[in-house]
Each structure stands twice: as structure tokens, then as C-alpha cells.
Amino acid sequence: MEVTNMNVMQELQEKVKAEIKQAVVKAKLAAEAEVPDIILEKPKDKAHGDYATNIAMQLARIAKKPPRQIAEELTAQLDTAKVSIKQVDIAGPGFINFTMNNQYLAELIPAILNEGQDYGTSDSGAGQRIQVEFVSANPTGDLHLGHARGASVGDSLCNILDKAGYKVQREYYINDAGNQIDNLALSIQARYMQALGKDFPMPEDGYHGPDIIQIGETLAEEHGDSLVEKAEQDQLVFFRTYGLQVELDKLAHDLKQFRVPFDHWFSETSLYDENKIVPAIELLREKGYIFEEDGATWFRATAFGDDKDRVLVKQDGSYTYLSPDIAYHKNKLDRGFDKLIDIWGADHHGYIPRMHAAIQALGYNADTLEVQIIQMVNLFENGEKVKMSKRTGKAVTLRELMEEVGIDAMRYFFVMRSADSHLDFDMDLAKSQSNDNPVYYVQYAHARICTMLKQAQEKGIDWCDYDASLLQSEKAVDLLKKLGEFTQVIADAAENRTPHRVTQYVFDLSAQLHSFYNAEKVINQEDLMATKARLALMESVRITIANAATLIGVQVPESM
RNA sequence: GUCCCAGUAGCUCAGCAGGAUAGAGCAACAGCCUUCUAAGCUGUGGGUCGCAGGUUCGAAUCCUGCCUGGGACGCCA
CATH class of the missing domain: 1.10.730.10 (Isoleucyl-tRNA Synthetase; Domain 1)
Incomplete structure (x- = not known):
């Protein structure tokens, strides 16, 4: 593939590699087709020059000669001047070290000054179309620490992919259907009633966050007790719609402020409205991966290496989370992406095999979907781990952190560590205006x-x-x-x-x-x-x- | 019990499509501001790369087993 807009350094490295390969052939150490990919690496020790290759060791078996002898024969055939090499050394077990003529570095500055904001851009991704879905937190409460890490890593990855020549779409999947939204409605109802001074219990799996209390109070102020007069069903529809709107607006606002933009917000409900779920299940049925048992409809995930088969339609006729999710991923694939990346929290890793199974059942390679797992974040304040409770809604939110710590420090800290490492987030350090x-x-x-x-x-x-x-x-x-x-x-x-x-x-x-x-x-x-x-x-x-x-x-x- | 992630300096972590003497920050110690911002720089000390085997010319890196910490194993989402 023709690579344009190539960096000065990459261009030089390619030239050096080509020259080494040519020297191998010239020295009759191996036929052209036999030559392994030349690996040029940057030695850890500056004394070993700018670049080193282990090709002599790799060729030992093919050429049936000791590595150091191969290195001698190879370097004798190198046209060093042609590729800005100042000095060649053979070292250790057979490394060939190159010290470059530094004049080539002078070309770098005009290139950077000319490219400006575009410096760093390449087309190494060759225009591959990648969709990245991340955050996708339920619209039932505030974004917390884990979401903040997911948002930071996801956004940075998208920026990087984009700069490296991939075509990226950033998507947020809104879980606006299913039980959790019913619970949202019930929770708001309870908080509204409580705001009116009535003794009204929170639902079993209700959302206890302060944001829900606030919604209840706002509704009480704006509507007085007029909502109580509505029929129960109408009330819940109202609370549901209203709550979703408030929560979604808040999510979008917080993420925007956190400098995390999305190209597309995809509603789970739209999969129901546009009748996408039944056809997706039927497609799997046609392919023979669906069966009925115990009054439920099952997906034969074990056919693709999952631990167990998975329920798609429950006994009561409603869907499990997996059903719309399969329809959703089918929809993404239908949109023509070459690769899907889902960024999930570590607590969802058990979900990966069944999703990969679904992707394969739909007729795609498993690696069409790549799941990046973001490990957990522990918050430390005053040297102590801050306990968080989902039940009581007591958790440090993205919003609070932005106000207290600042966006720059957060964004930096959340992508400072490898995503598959647990992260200790030190509030005091992030806040400190010090050289630490x-x-x-x-x-x-x-x-x-x-x-x-x-x-x-x-x-x-x-x-x-x-x-x-x-x-x-x-x-x-x-x-x-x-x-x-x-x-x-x-x-x-x-x-x-x-x-x-x-x-x-x-x-x-x-x-x-x-x-x-x-x-x-x-x-x-x-x-x-x-x-x-x-x-x-x-x-x-x-x-x-x-x-x-x-x-x-x-x-x-x-x-x- | 099965699966995933982690285990590297006192602490927090890089390095892991095998390569030469294992790195950084913080902490400790010793220095550097009449000179473009000291939120900075320079230097010193600090390691059985969890343990045990294996593959290899060569293993922190790959394979197997074990130990420790965290997470996941729903007709929840």
C-alpha cells in the first residue's frame, strides 16, 4: 500500500530496512523470499547507537553460520552513505548497531513547523472504518469514577485512531428501555411523593442518588400535587419520559464539558420502535442457533465457545438484555464498519464470550468485535480508600471531580496507566498544584x-x-x-x-x-x-x- | 469450582508480536536560582521482575502448574 504523508523518521527507517534486506541477498545469506521481516529497534542504551537489528541472529538457522559471521558478511554489503548511516558496529551475540548521521534530523523541524496541528498524522490505519462505543452509562444517575475513566480512555483512543488514519465513529448506546427505566420512573415517583411530604417507599431496586431526589423536588415545585391525581399508569409514563430527558441532558452536558464528544447517540428504544429485535432473533433461528426450552427462547452460545447457552426471551415474554444488544450489534455491522470496538467496565467481562458468540452467529469473524476492558478505579483521599455505595447513591461523581480536581488532571490521570491495570486515583495528588x-x-x-x-x-x-x-x-x-x-x-x-x-x-x-x-x-x-x-x-x-x-x-x- | 485482570525499587506504575547492564515518577539523601518561569534541573542509593518448572543461543516478556489481591460467573442490566 502506498503510504503518503510519511514521517521523516519512518521514511528513513524504511530505507534502512530495505538496504539491510538487499545486503542479506547480496551476501547470499538467504534468498529474497526467505528473508524475515527486518526489525529495527531503538536500543535502550545510547551507546548502542540509534538503531539495532537482530537479523544476524534470525538468519543463523537459514544461513547455517554463526550470527557474528553473518553480521560481518552482511555489513560488508551495506551502502551506508545511501541511507545516512554514519557508523555500523557488531556487538554482543550478533546485534548490528547503526549510528545515524544526524544531518537527517534537520529535515524534521521544517516538517513539523509546516504540518503544525497535523504533525503526528499518518495513514497507518489505511482508512479502516472503526466504530467505538463507550461510556453508554444507564440514564438513571450521575456518571461516576468508572465512567470517567471509560470516557477518558475511549475519547483518547478515538482521537489517536483518527490521527493514525482510521475513520472513527464515536457512539453512545442509550439504555432507555428495560427494567432499569421502569425503576427510574418508580424512583422518581417516590421522590416526588416524598417531596410533597407523603410517606412513599422507594422501589426495591430504586435509584438512591441525590439527582433523583432533586428531580422529585423540582417536580413538586413545578407541579404541586397535580400529578398525584393522574392514573397510576399515566403518572409512571410521565415520570419515565421526564426522568429520561433530565438524565440524558445531564449526561450529554457533563460529557461535553469533560471534552468527550460523540458522533451518534443510539437509543435502545429505537430498536423496539423500528422492529429490529424480532428479525435479529429470527435470523439466528434460521441459522439454527435458537431453541425453545422451559418456556423461554434460547441462543445456543455454546456453539461458539461460551460457557452456557443464553436466554433471549424470558418465560414472561420479555427480552433479556442480550436480545436488543444482539440487534444493536447487528445494526452496527449493517452500517458497514470494518471493526467494532466496545469499551466496557471490568464488571462486564463475563459478557464478552456471549457477545462474540452472537457476532459469529450473525456470520462475522469473532474479532470483528473487539472488547476493551477498563479496569476498576479506586479513589484515595487523605491516603485512604474512599468507600462507595451504589445502594445509598453515595459515590463520587464525574461532575464533583471536575469541580474539585479539574478536567486536565482527570483526563491525564485516567489515561496515564494501561487500561487493563487497576487504577488508584489519588485526589490529593490530582488536586495539588505542585511538582508532584x-x-x-x-x-x-x-x-x-x-x-x-x-x-x-x-x-x-x-x-x-x-x-x-x-x-x-x-x-x-x-x-x-x-x-x-x-x-x-x-x-x-x-x-x-x-x-x-x-x-x-x-x-x-x-x-x-x-x-x-x-x-x-x-x-x-x-x-x-x-x-x-x-x-x-x-x-x-x-x-x-x-x-x-x-x-x-x-x-x-x-x-x- | 470455571473464566478475566493484576503481582516489577519503600509507594504508584512503564516495559511483555523474546534480545545487550530491567526504567520513570514519588519518597530518601546531596547539590543548582544576580542569567529565557525552581510547578524546573543535576547527582547518589535502592530489584531473588510472586514462586517452581519448561521452550530458546537468549525469558520480566512465550507455555504449564501453584500462591496472593481484585472482578465476573442471573430468565439483572
């Missing part, structure tokens, strides 16, 4: 650069005619190399669905900026040419930090 707080560390790096650029401007330094080849100090070269990794970091994070890599990258880049800042004075009127080159470097770092921060939903200030 990593989000400030990144923001401070950006603000520092802005200050320097501003001062240069005030001093009338126009650096348009910079010469990037003047950047030869160790710290400057390290920064350049780090900048060059950005596009690949995003592509990797997209492919592996690991948004936390971007957080780590922006932290590392910020660390190198701070280190550079302390080692070198950027603006030096005595040496204008070097100053201009450094200013161009600073602007390139600024752009890259800003782009990375944007991907994880963190804003970067111009001053702090």
Missing part, C-alpha cells in the same frame, strides 16, 4: 516554551531563516530524535489500543525539554544564528507537546 503532579509538569513545559518565544518576539528576533543544522548539542539532538518518534508512537498506540503510550510520550518529551532548558540558554543575542535554530526547535517541541496533549484531552496553557 505530572499534568502540571507537561503544561509547564509548554508554558515555558511560550514564554521564550514571546520574549524572542519582544526582542525583535525573527527566526524564519533558521538553520536547523546548527543544532548539534547532545540535548538538542536528543530532543530532535524524540520529536521524530511522535508519529510512530501514535500509530503504535492506535494499533495496540494503548492510549497511555501517548501520555508517557508527552511526559518524556516534557522531561527532555526541561532538561534542555536548564542546560542551554535559548536566546543569546551574541549568537543570533544559533538562537534562531534553537527557537525553531522550541516551536517544534511546543507543537508536538500541544498535539500530544490534545489527543488525551488535556489543554496546554501559554503561561502558568
